[in-house]
Amino acid sequence: MGHRDFMQPTDVKDPRYFHRVIDCQWACPAHTNVPEYIRLIAQGRYADAYMVNRESNVFPGILGRTCDRPCEPACRRQRVDGTPVAICRLKRAAADSREDISERLPRPVDYRIGRHIACVGAGPASLTVANDLLPLGYDVVIFEKQDRPGGLMRTNIPAFRLPASVLDEEIGYIVDMGAEMRYGTTVTDIDALLNSEFDAVFVGSGAPRGKDLNLPGRNDAAAEEHIHIGIDWLEAIAFGHTASIGERVLIIGVGNTAMDCCRSARRLGGRDIKIMARRPRGFFKASPWELDDAEEEGVDIVVNHAPTRFVIEDGQLAGMEFQKLRWDEDARNATVLGTVVIPCDDVILAIGQENAFPWISRDLGIEFGEWDMPVVDEVSFESTRPGVFFGGDAAFGPKNIIWAVEHGHQAAISIHNFCQGLPLDDRPPVGMNLFSQKMGLTEWSYHNDYNPAPRQRMQHVDLRQRFRRLDVEVEEGFTEEQTEFEAQRCLNCDVQTVFDAPLCIECDACIDVCPVKCLTITENAGEAELRRRLTVPAANPEQALFVSAPLPQTRRVMVKDENICVHCGLCAERCPTAAWDMQKAEVLIPYPVKMLPMVAVTATPR
Amino acid sequence: MPSITKPIVPLLDLPRNAVGLTVRDYEGTMSTLCAGCGHDSITASLVQALWELDLQPHMIAKLSGIGCSSKTTAYFAGTAHGFNSVHGRMAAIATGAAAANRDLLYVGVSGDGDSLSIGLGQLMHAMRRNVRLMYIIENNGVYGLTKGQFSASADVGALLKGGQKNLYAPIDPVQVGLAIGATFLARSFSGDKQQLVPVLKAAAMHRGFALVDVLSPCVTFNDHEGSTKSYRYMREHEVQATEADFIPHRTAVTASIPVDGVQTVAMHDGSELHFRNVPADYDPTDRVSVMHYLQERRDAGEVVTGILYVDEDAPNLHELGNTTETPLVKVPYEALCPGSRALAAVQRQWT
Numbered sequence: 024m025g026h027r028d029f030m031q032p033t034d035v036k037d038p039r040y041f042h043r044v045i046d047c048q049w050a051c052p053a054h055t056n057v058p059e060y061i062r063l064i065a066q067g068r069y070a071d072a073y074m075v076n077r078e079s080n081v082f083p084g085i086l087g088r089t090c091d092r093p094c095e096p097a098c099r100r101q102r103v104d105g106t107p108v109a110i111c112r113l114k115r116a117a118a119d120s121r122e123d124i125s126e127r128l129p130r131p132v133d134y135r136i137g138r139h140i141a142c143v144g145a146g147p148a149s150l151t152v153a154n155d156l157l158p159l160g161y162d163v164v165i166f167e168k169q170d171r172p173g174g175l176m177r178t179n180i181p182a183f184r185l186p187a188s189v190l191d192e193e194i195g196y197i198v199d200m201g202a203e204m205r206y207g208t209t210v211t212d213i214d215a216l217l218n219s220e221f222d223a224v225f226v227g228s229g230a231p232r233g234k235d236l237n238l239p240g241r242n243d244a245a246a247e248e249h250i251h252i253g254i255d256w257l258e259a260i261a262f263g264h265t266a267s268i269g270e271r272v273l274i275i276g277v278g279n280t281a282m283d284c285c286r287s288a289r290r291l292g293g294r295d296i297k298i299m300a301r302r303p304r305g306f307f308k309a310s311p312w313e314l315d316d317a318e319e320e321g322v323d324i325v326v327n328h329a330p331t332r333f334v335i336e337d338g339q340l341a342g343m344e345f346q347k348l349r350w351d352e353d354a355r356n357a358t359v360l361g362t363v364v365i366p367c368d369d370v371i372l373a374i375g376q377e378n379a380f381p382w383i384s385r386d387l388g389i390e391f392g393e394w395d396m397p398v399v400d401e402v403s404f405e406s407t408r409p410g411v412f413f414g415g416d417a418a419f420g421p422k423n424i425i426w427a428v429e430h431g432h433q434a435a436i437s438i439h440n441f442c443q444g445l446p447l448d449d450r451p452p453v454g455m456n457l458f459s460q461k462m463g464l465t466e467w468s469y470h471n472d473y474n475p476a477p478r479q480r481m482q483h484v485d486l487r488q489r490f491r492r493l494d495v496e497v498e499e500g501f502t503e504e505q506t507e508f509e510a511q512r513c514l515n516c517d518v519q520t521v522f523d524a525p526l527c528i529e530c531d532a533c534i535d536v537c538p539v540k541c542l543t544i545t546e547n548a549g550e551a552e553l554r555r556r557l558t559v560p561a562a563n564p565e566q567a568l569f570v571s572a573p574l575p576q577t578r579r580v581m582v583k584d585e586n587i588c589v590h591c592g593l594c595a596e597r598c599p600t601a602a603w604d605m606q607k608a609e610v611l612i613p614y615p616v617k618m619l620p621m622v623a624v625t626a627t628p629r
Numbered sequence: 630m631p632s633i634t635k636p637i638v639p640l641l642d643l644p645r646n647a648v649g650l651t652v653r654d655y656e657g658t659m660s661t662l663c664a665g666c667g668h669d670s671i672t673a674s675l676v677q678a679l680w681e682l683d684l685q686p687h688m689i690a691k692l693s694g695i696g697c698s699s700k701t702t703a704y705f706a707g708t709a710h711g712f713n714s715v716h717g718r719m720a721a722i723a724t725g726a727a728a729a730n731r732d733l734l735y736v737g738v739s740g741d742g743d744s745l746s747i748g749l750g751q752l753m754h755a756m757r758r759n760v761r762l763m764y765i766i767e768n769n770g771v772y773g774l775t776k777g778q779f780s781a782s783a784d785v786g787a788l789l790k791g792g793q794k795n796l797y798a799p800i801d802p803v804q805v806g807l808a809i810g811a812t813f814l815a816r817s818f819s820g821d822k823q824q825l826v827p828v829l830k831a832a833a834m835h836r837g838f839a840l841v842d843v844l845s846p847c848v849t850f851n852d853h854e855g856s857t858k859s860y861r862y863m864r865e866h867e868v869q870a871t872e873a874d875f876i877p878h879r880t881a882v883t884a885s886i887p888v889d890g891v892q893t894v895a896m897h898d899g900s901e902l903h904f905r906n907v908p909a910d911y912d913p914t915d916r917v918s919v920m921h922y923l924q925e926r927r928d929a930g931e932v933v934t935g936i937l938y939v940d941e942d943a944p945n946l947h948e949l950g951n952t953t954e955t956p957l958v959k960v961p962y963e964a965l966c967p968g969s970r971a972l973a974a975v976q977r978q979w980t
């Protein structure tokens with residue numbers, strides 16, 4: 024046997040190690056400092072919590088209602104009691120309850136650096152670029168086809184999920200910093216931008232084309248006006264061009280768009296609304312909470328039906344024909360059991376979005392690759408033409424708001440480098456501060472007790488009330504009491520157990536007291552062997568093992584499985600030598616405003 | 630005292646023993662001892678051992694005297710029975726309890742002060758009566774609770790924190806036990822659970838009096854340079870005489886010690902104690918040679934640990950004293966207390 028291989032001591036100075044322990048912040052594309060803002064909420068410091076959010080995700084009020092929340096499945100609390108902290112809705116609580124923050128927003132600066140940036144589209148990606156560059160004295164011009172900013176957040180996310188006032192306010196913060204908004208201006212040829220005063224162009228034009236379903240009957244003129252492309256239909260509602268729909272509605276597809284379509288249809292007069300899904304539950308793209316919300320409104324979800332044709336009778340859309348399917352266990356292969364016609368008045372196609380760049384001619388050095396998508400660097404977001412950047416849904420296809428924001432941040436760093444003549448890969452590093460949380464022998468500056476409170480349920484507006492108008496926001500937001508409970512569920516994953524091997528006398532006190540038995544002192548070995556050998560074997564390979572330097576008395580090592588440490592601090596309280604300490608790891612995410620500013624070339628007071 | 634109690638974490642996936650409990654079900658209240666106290670590690674080892682033995686907590690009785698060590702009965706098996714006696718009197722209480730109810734497992738926890746000064750006479754009598762009792766001495770060489778005076782286990786020449794030297798010869802409870810015929814004698818170290826847990830399990834299953842002398846550093850008063858009961862001193866001077874595996878008769882567990890040179894002692898309940906003697910000629914069943922060996926290693930400045938002596942054949946309290954098989958609590962009141970007429974009848978026998 025002889026385990027000659029052994030693990031190197033963990034380098035906790037590398038910010039990535041502790042960053043990974045903060046599961047939510049690691050999973051958040053924009054690395055929002057979740058535990059910090061949740062603690063601020065717990066202290067009733069809503070404005071501070073809002074500002075912590077805004078730094079990374081720019082749109083806390085919007086995202087607190089709509090974020091895809093990749094942080095929640097990652098949240099440690101999921102592994103501890105089975106349900107994650109309601110991170111997203113706490114964000115909304117901070118936004119809704121915040122005091123006036125206008126004084127704390129970046130102000131328009133009174134100098135120009137003489138660099139001009141064009142952004143195509145006023146969606147979250149472009150707005151983030153503007154947010155990051157305006158405080159440095161850049162001139163940012165945003166070209167937007169529509170007469171209002173927001174992109175899909177405005178045109179597609181229904182008002183019953185995201186009130187226009189929230190959009191207006193948070194987008195306003197950026198516009199008010201001095202972005203030049205050219206509404207009603209479709210960029211028809213990028214060459215025009217490349218040949219004008221702009222030093223760099225950011226393409227944040229989204230994935231504007233909804234997929235069609237070319238089945239028999241689709242092009243029948245009689246049926247045309249009753250078959251809708253989901254995202255176009257939602258846009259028409261948002262702009263007041265569509266105000267009604269037939270009673271019987273079929274929605275094809277079961278992603279996020281389908282969910283907004285069926286619930287919008289319900290508000291426009293739909294009574295018998297069916298979401299037609301090809302595959303069984305559990306294989307849907309929509310998030311479980313979206314399905315719940317749709318079903319609560321009386322929408323049927325019909326599984327295992329694949330559309331085959333539009334049924335036209337007497338020159339009218341009469342229904343759709345489907346194959347009924349039986350799937351194997353992992354829903355890879357299906358057997359056709361027969362066909363069925365489901366009558367309907369309208370069909371809404373919600374089967375995905377595509378990119379389209381008819382306004383970028385292919386001879387400008389901006390290369391397009393597979394699926395006719397631009398070739399974009401995944402770190403710098405630069406295209407193959409220097410000075411042209413892509414971000415948001417335009418870069419790698421449809422994602423979500425928080426990804427669009429993160430792309431915007433990264434592109435802004437690249438643009439800043441580009442304008443200074445620095446290489447794009449010369450990116451500012453992620454940093455970290457560690458602060459001891461010790462206030463006394465057994466006293467901490469954070470709330471270290473474990474609160475067994477269950478996840479709070481979001482209250483919804485009564486069903487009858489909510490259908491009165493299109494823009495009645497369904498979710499009521501947490502009450503103050505719910506906010507308080509929910510905030511206490513957070514396990515402060517940024518408060519790290521920091522170990523100082525030379526101090527350890529191997530008394531085992533920390534090991535004995537740890538409520539989740541995640542500490543072990545043992546002979547060093549290879550990772551697989553160490554994982555097996557721990558007090559409770561470390562079964563989650565996604566989660567790191569901490570391995571100390573050899574201990575002074577026996578040369579064994581202290582090993583910690585980070586998986587379900589609840590950051591209670593008991594190890595540090597029971598350590599006689601303070602070999603363990605609880606220290607808050609503040610991960611420092613770089614933004615252009617924190618980088619070296621460029622020298623002002625013109626001091627034009629605005 | 631920690632700021633919070635140990636939380637219960639619902640999804641912590643801990644294995645369950647034969648009676649359906651997790652190791653955390655054998656915990657008690659939070660310790661109020663100094664952080665890093667060896668006594669807490671012994672508590673943790675007891676928790677582990679009792680869990681591994683599949684014992685029902687309500688079939689355990691915990692007994693103790695006075696001292697930091699004696700406080701620890703509150704920190705394990707929170708749902709078991711318990712009795713904190715006065716200083717040095719735990720052995721007497723345990724003897725009475727055992728005589729009255731042989732169904733419970735008696736776990737006595739004491740200190741070197743409690744057992745070797747004021748309670749030494751009690752301890753010796755419990756040994757010679759071979760009471761079925763696991764008797765743990767959490768041995769730190771000082772009176773911890775009263776702020777660190779030397780106890781009777783302190784070695785000659787050992788220094789207190791303030792520099793005062795101990796001049797009196799130490800009492801070694803294992804040597805005392807060997808001299809007066811104790812039937813299970815072990816020594817271990819709080820900082821070595823790999824050794825301590827199987828030792829405690831074997832002691833719990835011994836058919837008579839089982840003494841476990843556990844070196845248990847006092848971090849506050851006796852863990853400094855010049856102490857012979859510190860973590861560092863123990864790590865530098867500990868020598869294992871035996872390695873032991875306790876094999877319960879029900880389960881087939883894989884031995885944790887190498888099989889070559891293994892010697893087996895059958896326990897009364899059918900379980901087995903597997904020994905591997907580290908010095909090949911060490912014989913834990915030969916009282917005289919053990920005495921000799923311990924004396925010799927002591928003079929060489931070593932602290933010998935392991936299960937040092939076992940005799941599974943000697944009669945215990947119940948056999949010697951012909952105690953009741955039915956616990957007194959289960960004897961009907963009329964039989965237990967037959968009244969003044971019956972008493973008068975008994976007394977007439979001697980008139």
Ligand SMILES: Cc1cc2nc3c(=O)[nH]c(=O)nc-3n(C[C@H](O)[C@H](O)[C@H](O)COP(=O)(O)OP(=O)(O)OC[C@H]3O[C@@H](n4cnc5c(N)ncnc54)[C@H](O)[C@@H]3O)c2cc1C
Pocket residue numbers: 089090091143144145146147148149166167168169173174175176179180208209210211227228229230231254257279280283382414415416417421422423424425427
């Ligand atoms: C129905 C639906 C619901 C959704 N719900 C959510 C949700 O709840 N949460 C979530 O996180 N994400 C959701 N999304 C996805 C999310 O809205 C997008 O991923 C995000 O808005 C993309 O941002 P963006 O800045 O890349 O582009 P977009 O938001 O698409 O903005 C692009 C902008 O560019 C403009 N534009 C395009 N071409 C030109 C041109 N040539 N000239 C000028 N202007 C142009 C467009 O008019 C548009 O305003 C949803 C999407 C849909 C379709």
Ligand SMILES: Cc1ncc(C[n+]2csc(CCOP(=O)(O)OP(=O)(O)O)c2C)c(N)n1
Pocket residue numbers: 695696697698699716739740741742743744747767769771772773774775780
């Ligand atoms: C009759 C009596 N005498 C003296 C005391 C004071 N006293 C309390 S604890 C203790 C000694 C405890 O030493 P030890 O048993 O080694 O326990 P430790 O605290 O070291 O674990 C003494 C002398 C007492 N409580 N009762």
Ligand code: SF4
Pocket residue numbers: 045046047048057058097098099100108110512513514515516517
């Ligand atoms: S418990 Fe709190 S800090 Fe930890 S992952 Fe969840 S939200 Fe983030």
Ligand code: SF4
Pocket residue numbers: 520536537538539540541542587588589590591592593594595
């Ligand atoms: S903070 Fe320490 S004692 Fe608490 S769970 Fe984490 S490792 Fe265990």
Ligand code: SF4
Pocket residue numbers: 526527528529530531532533534594597598599600601602603665
């Ligand atoms: S409590 Fe402190 S000294 Fe004791 S083993 Fe843990 S880290 Fe080491």
Ligand SMILES: [Mg+2]
Pocket residue numbers: 696740741742767768769770771772773780
């Ligand atoms: Mg003592």
